[in-house]
Amino acid sequence: MRKIATEEAFTIPEIVEAIRNVIRRGGPNLDLLLLKQLYEVPASPPAEAPSDSMQVSNRDRAAKDMLPKLLDFDTxxxxxxxxxxxxxQILSLVMPGVQMFERVQAMELAQLANNRLGEVIRRHPDRFAGLASFAPQDPRAAAKEMERAITTLKLNGFIVNSHTGNAYLDDPQFLPILEAAEALGMPLYIHPRAPSDGMAGPFREYRLEGAVWGYGIETGTHILRLIFGGVFDRFPKLQVVIGHMGEALPFWLGRLDFMGAPGARAGRKNQLLPSEYFKRNITITTSGVEDPLALRYCIDKIGADRIMWAIDYPFQPTPSAVAFIDSAAISDTEREKIAWSNAERIFRIKKNH
Structure with a gap:
């Protein structure tokens, strides 16, 4: 069966070095905890270190091993x-993209990453598609780069890593980005990053900031801000993609519809039920959640047309992700949609891929 993986990460050497400079400066942002593991070689523990320290070091090494895979395209x-x-694989710049850099540097590195991505796709046109990065730090310049990425580089959509400067896309400053995504008719993948500074405290002590919990909470909150902020009413044709089986939001839709119906509370601007936006504006991917019961629930709740398969390479193993979509107790029609045909339609992947 044909398979298109829809959340697959890469990076380039220039961004690696820029991230290392961010790490050297330090700061309170929770993303730095993971970034230190990915981009710095951890110190070897002393021989007398307790076993839990050794386990942490082993996890650090495992994270560090991801970097060569992120930099590789051809082997x-x-x-x-x-x-x-x-x-x-639909390639996208690894979290946090260019969103921790100052404005000019972020713009330049986004353009460079998009150019390199375009080159990789031209080199392997039948194996890769790609999502364009942009610098939300300058929304108008971001919109121009989004247009260039689609019209000139022929990329297949956009990637943003949740908040930028602790602000979310419902903030009016980001209107040019949303306008561009809708006008260009291409999807915007909202990928997680660690919780913003305002909600970071409870996640720090037990290292809850990442994929174990914080990523889903952060991105799910972002989507709810778009829903309750009326973004999908202002941009009814805007298409947003979120990973990790919908960051748990499909499992909350019954409660969200009850508590978040139009006019249910002051300050909410949504005109539809939250579940209606999932059926019109939001598509989810399976990245990192290989649970057949969760998949069956999501199919029944939002429909197979709104679900795509993903691996989350290189952070999740490929064999188990493939086995999951091959063996899940779903119909052949549902499997075809989730494994590849939805991705072809949503990301406008040409048939010659």
Whole structure:
């Protein structure tokens, strides 16, 4: 069966070095905890270190091992795809993208990353598609880069890593970005990052900031701000994609519809039920959630047309993600939609891929 993986990460050397400079400066942002693991070699623990310290070091090494995979396009990545029957990866710049850099640097690195991505796709047109990065730090320049990415580089949509400067896309300053995404008719993938500074406290002590919990909470909150802020009413054709089986939001839709119906509370601007936006404006991917019961629930709740398969390469193993979509107790029609045909339609992947 044809397979298109829809949340697959990469980076480029220039962004690696820029991130290392951010790490050297330090600061309170929770993303730095993971970034230190990805981009700095952890110190070896002393011989007398307790076992829990050794386990932390091993986890640090595992994170560090991700960097060569993120930088690779032509060897290990393709070999893994071939070995597991993955036809296409939709590539996107790894979290946090360019969103922790100052404005000019962020704009320049987003353009560079998009150019490199375009080159990779031209080199392997039947194996890769791509989502364009942009710098929300300058929304008008971001909109121009979004247009260039689609019209000139022929990319397949956009990627943003939740908040920028602790602000979310419902903030009026980001209107040019939303206008561009809707006008260009291409999807905006909202990928997680660690909780913003205002909600970071409870996540720090037990390292809850990442994929274990914080990522889903952060991105789910972002989507609810778009819903209750009326963004999807102002931009009814805007298409947003979120990963990780919808960041748990499909499982809350009954309560959200009850508590968040139009006019249910002061200050809410939504004209539809939250579940209606999921059926009109929001598509989810399975990235990192290989649970057949969760998949069955989401199909029944929002429909198979609103779900796409993903691996979350290189952070999740490819073989288990492939086995999951091959073996899940769903119909052949549902499997075809989720494994590849929805991705072709939503990301406008040409048939010759």
């Amino acid at each position: 290990a990545r393709l070999a893994t795809m071939d070995a597991n029957g993955v036809d296409i």
